[in-house]
Amino acid sequence: MSVIKNVAVAGAAGDLGTPVLNAIVNSGKFNVTVLVRTAGKATFPSSVKEVEADFTSVSSLTNALKGQDALVSTVGTSGLQGQTLLIDASIAAGVSRFIPSEFGSDLDNPKVGALPVFGYKMAVKKYAEEKASEHPNFSYTNIRNAAFLDWGLEKSFLLDWASGKPRIYDSGDQLLSATTLATVGQAVVGVLLHPEETKNRAVRIHDLSISQNKLLAIAKKISPNRTLEPYHDSTEKIFKGAHDKIAKGDYSPGVLFEFIICSLFGEGYGALHTSEADNKLLGIAGDKSDADIEAILKPLLA
Ligand SMILES: NC(=O)c1ccc[n+]([C@@H]2O[C@H](COP(=O)([O-])OP(=O)(O)OC[C@H]3O[C@@H](n4cnc5c(N)ncnc54)[C@H](OP(=O)(O)O)[C@@H]3O)[C@@H](O)[C@H]2O)c1
Structure with a gap:
């Protein structure tokens, strides 16, 4: 397949979109365009072209995507479902590679794929495969x-240091993969530079594997005077509780969040990436350590 040169990013102003856009721009290897709903709302690097599009219209998106080789989507939750339109527009405009806004749990794992929280991501994944x-x-x-x-x-999601009462899932010793936003950006660049090797498949990457108990130990070490009183909760119980609520029609963000917890900390969801093959292909060292975690946590706990 031919070389990717012109890259469009949708969702470039988001938490993930910003470092992903920076990685693509700073690689110096691509002409970069951002697709936005409203021009002028966010500030982008000066070399980036901003194009406004109606994300509910395939023809508007097709016009915006003319001449692009790849489309990277980092849209947030409310934009996930509409990515089928991004796919239709990509095909109409001749875009050869689409990277959907997934960036998380392994949707190929049947336990993950069945979780209600990933409904839109699964639909987009299947749509892309079909197309x-x-x-x-x-x-x-x-x-x-x-x-x-x-x-x-930062969001107290992996370890709730902010409340002082971190919820520790199951034993707290189970390892999961974790990746900084900058490394995700590096992975996107790696995919764009290796279109053939990454064609029509998932790549699995990480900076390190970590457990909650390890994160707690690091937090206690760097902030010995901070009150941290962990309590344990069972992912099986969390899963059942969330399912009971969904059965009663409660699809609130708090309930859906509980399923994300299960996908990362529960048994059998494949949140620990053991193969380093894709790290290597995409130029990711995968060698972050406790010192890197300390560097992230220190200013937060100060
Ligand atoms: N693995 C993890 O731990 C983890 C954690 C968090 C997120 N994620 C995933 O990372 C991805 C990005 O999440 P994020 O937190 O960075 O999102 P975010 O900050 O909420 O992203 C917002 C961006 O998406 C755009 N957007 C929102 N709704 C849209 C819509 N309906 N149509 C078009 N664009 C829309 C926004 O555009 P405007 O500027 O026009 O508003 C903005 O640029 C998601 O797939 C999310 O699930 C993973």
Whole structure:
């Protein structure tokens, strides 16, 4: 397949979109365009072209995507479902590679794929697979990074240091993969530079593997005077509780969040990436350590 030169990013102003856009721009290897709903709302690097599009219209998106080789989507939750339109527009505009906004748990794992929280991501994944088989010039790559490391610590998601009462899932010793936003950006660049090797498949990457008990130990070490009183909760119980609520029609963000917890900390969801093959292919060292975690946590706990 031919070289990717012109790259469009949708969702470039988001938490993940910003570092992904920076990685693509800073690689110096691509002409970069951002697709936005409203021009002028966010500030982008000066070399980036901003194009406004109606994300509910395939023809508007097709016009915006003319001349692009790849489309990277980092849209947030409310934009996930509409990515089928991004796929239709990509095909119409001749875009050869689509990277959907997944960037998390391994949707190929049947336990993950069945979780209600990933309904839209699964629908988009299946749609991309179907369209790639119908249109040989169109292809996709899914990026699976398990948990965001820096974002997950900042938001008290991997370890709730902010409340002082971190919820520890199961034993707290189970390992999961974690990846900084900058490394996810590096993975996106790696995919764009290796279109053939990453065609129509998922790549699995990570900076390190970590447990909650380890994160707790690091937090206690760097902030010995901070009150941290962990309590344990069972992912099986969390799963059942969330399912009972869904059965009663409660699809609130808090309930859906509980399923994300299960996908990362529960048994059998594949949140620990053991093969280093894709790290290597995409130029990711995968050698972050406790010192890197300390560097992220220190300013947060100060
Ligand atoms: N693995 C993990 O630990 C983890 C953690 C968090 C997120 N994620 C995943 O990372 C991806 C990005 O999440 P994020 O937190 O970075 O998202 P975010 O900050 O909420 O992203 C917002 C971006 O998406 C765009 N957007 C939102 N709704 C849209 C719509 N309906 N149509 C078009 N664009 C829309 C926004 O555009 P405007 O500027 O126009 O508003 C903005 O650029 C998601 O797939 C998310 O599930 C993974």
